Amino acid sequence: MKVRRTAMVKTLIRHPEILLLLLVAIISTVALPLRSYFVVLPHFSEKLLDYSEEEAEKTAHFWASKVIRLSPSQPITLHEDIDALMKSAIVEFGLEKVKIFDADGKIVYSTAPADIGKINRHDYFTLIVAEGKKFSKIVTKNQQTLEGRVVTKDVAEIYIPLKNNNKFAGAFELYYDLTARKEELDRLLIKEAVIGAAISLFLFGLVLMVIIHACKVNYYRYLAEEQIKLLNRDLEKIVDAQTRELKVTQEVSIQSLAILAESYDPDTGEHLNRIRNLTSTIAERLKSEGPYASYLAGKDNYIDELALASILHDIGKTSIPVEILSKPDKLTKEEFEIVKGHTSIAGLVLRLGNETFLKEFGKDSYLALAADIALYHHERWDGTGYPHGLKGEEIPLSARIVALADVYALCSERPYKEPWSHERAVDLIKSEAGKHFDPVVVAAFLDIEQSIKKDFQSYLSG
Structure with missing residues (x-):
């Protein structure tokens, strides 16, 4: 066992490129899954959120013209058939929930009637949405939304500000159902992780085989060298004795x-x-x-x-x-x-x-x-x-x-x-x-x- 360890050490000393290759294989095996989790997943999530924001903005502006009226001197006025229209929008655009806020952050409409009348005083609303900027977040299943509600699906919670004569007049809050897209994304990430892990393991196994083979070769070379040394010593003794x-x-x-x-x-x-x-x-x-x-x-x-x-x-x-x-x-x-x-x-x-x-x-x-x-x-x-x-x-x-x-x-x-x-x-x-x-x-x-x-x-x- 000691001889084999000695042979392995000599192999790595004589062939540092093998050690470098092994190090690359180990780093790759660890780095690829980490890349999937810390780079690929956030990237896809960001792209999914960007896509959802674009869809939400189009949806909000489209339905705003149908369900609300904006007047410079009056608050938001809702269409008489807003419930029917919103139910149609939920089905048509794959929405999970819709809310409408006035300029003060008060909920003037919600597909969940219990929310009507509540005021959104969160910083993201008063400091971002009320300033005329979009705000969004992906909320995964069994997690809380920005307003503290636990969802049973993967959703994108998106706030789209509404303006009247360049002044903040209110906002739409749309909950997009991302469950199917999220599952597809998860499958893609799992597939990439599996492929990456397979490549890494293959590379690692290949390097390991090279090292094992090199160690075997070096082990037998080491034994042969030791045998030659012994023979040379014996031969030197014989030659010295005969020379003398x-x-x-x-x-x-x-x-x-x-x-x-x-x-x-x-x-x-x-x-x-x-x-x-x-x-x-x-x-x-x-x-x-x-x-x-x-x-x-x-x-x-x-x-x-x-x-x-x-x-x-x-x-x-x-x-x-x-x-x-x-x-x-x-x-x-x-x-x-x-x-x-x-x-x-x-x-x-x-x-x-x-x-x-x-x-x-x-x-x-x-x-x-x-x-x-x-x-x-x-x-x-x-x-x-x-x-x-x-x-x-x-x-x-x-x-x-x-x-x-x-x-x-x-x-x-x-x-x-x-x-x-x-x-x-x-x-x-x-x-x-x-x-x-x-x-x-x-x-x-x-x-x-x-x-x-x-x-x-x-x-x-x-």
């Missing part, structure tokens, strides 16, 4: 391969970790500011892949005889030429590996970085390095960074040398800025060398 597993497997494989390359050195694992940590630290500094910042910031996962690839910088040493690599004495010229070959061999092998990845996935892997590092990390900024004698920015940035990190690793003990102090390594790096090393990379290293010194033991232990 692949990443760990990859790193272990790379590290194993790198260690194999330097198997002559029992401290190789720590050495590789030092290279990796320092490479990452220098690259992070270069990314924060300086001429290489935008380049590094524009490459996703560059620093992580660079750090990982850095441990393969000497992978080509697997092709060098162990007795040369582990020789404690200075190498001969021939032996050094053999050692220098490890860069070209590693670059070739790693590039072949990257080409396979590139063909399969359409992009370079970390092996492209590893190939650049392995091939060029012995190149020098001044162009005196090997294997190709590249100069300055011809050397890939990755190789320039790892070259410095590799030299700083002189701090640790190796089979062919004693360990150096931090200060001695820093002095060497300073002195080689613009010669062996990229000056920008040296500057980045010097910016962080105090923190490196503070964590010197950490670098030594990997």
Whole structure:
């Protein structure tokens, strides 16, 4: 039930036009009957009264010439046969009752003889009719007339003033029987109300059906979305687990391969970790500011892949005889030429590996970085390095960074040398800025060398 309510709320939020349509339907359902009662009914009643007034005025003036005489100096004089004439008028014009008033408001004739002699002192008579204006009112069944009489029919009570030489001389009061017309009007209003209500209910029902259908659709969509979310979470967990597993497997494989390359050195694992940590630290500094910042910031996962690839910088040493690599004495010229070959061999092998990845996935892997590092990390900024004698920015940035990190690793003990102090390594790096090393990379290293010194033991232990 809660899910259905949630689905309905989401439906109305996503489709406010449905809510607007529902609101219009509700307003229409309420407004149409109210319109019939407050607009249509008064309008028709007014028209019916106007029509009755016109008929009454014609009737009064017609019968006034037949039943009364008006004289400037005398009161109203009635015709001798007024009763007979009035009875004929009642039948002919559909009148319910007739009264005749003189100028003082006194009833001089009435079809109900008991009214004769009474004086109308009501404001509507003295202030309206006596001023020569018509006055009328519809009185429904069992309601009181203006004079306080309860009627048994629907009637129009109409006062028509009579004038003599533009002076008020008296008035006719006619009671028109409106029962048949009123019933017809009521039927018309009921018919309109029924049609209006039917249209409103139809519109309301239609909107309700749309909302129910939309809610059902949204309900099932909501269930599907929740199910997809659950599946995605499970899938993400599986993918994350497999990604971690692949990443760990990859790193272990790379590290194993790198260690194999330097198997002559029992401290190789720590050495590789030092290279990796320092490479990452220098690259992070270069990314924060300086001429290489935008380049590094524009490459996703560059620093992580660079750090990982850095441990393969000497992978080509697997092709060098162990007795040369582990020789404690200075190498001969021939032996050094053999050692220098490890860069070209590693670059070739790693590039072949990257080409396979590139063909399969359409992009370079970390092996492209590893190939650049392995091939060029012995190149020098001044162009005196090997294997190709590249100069300055011809050397890939990755190789320039790892070259410095590799030299700083002189701090640790190796089979062919004693360990150096931090200060001695820093002095060497300073002195080689613009010669062996990229000056920008040296500057980045010097910016962080105090923190490196503070964590010197950490670098030594990997």
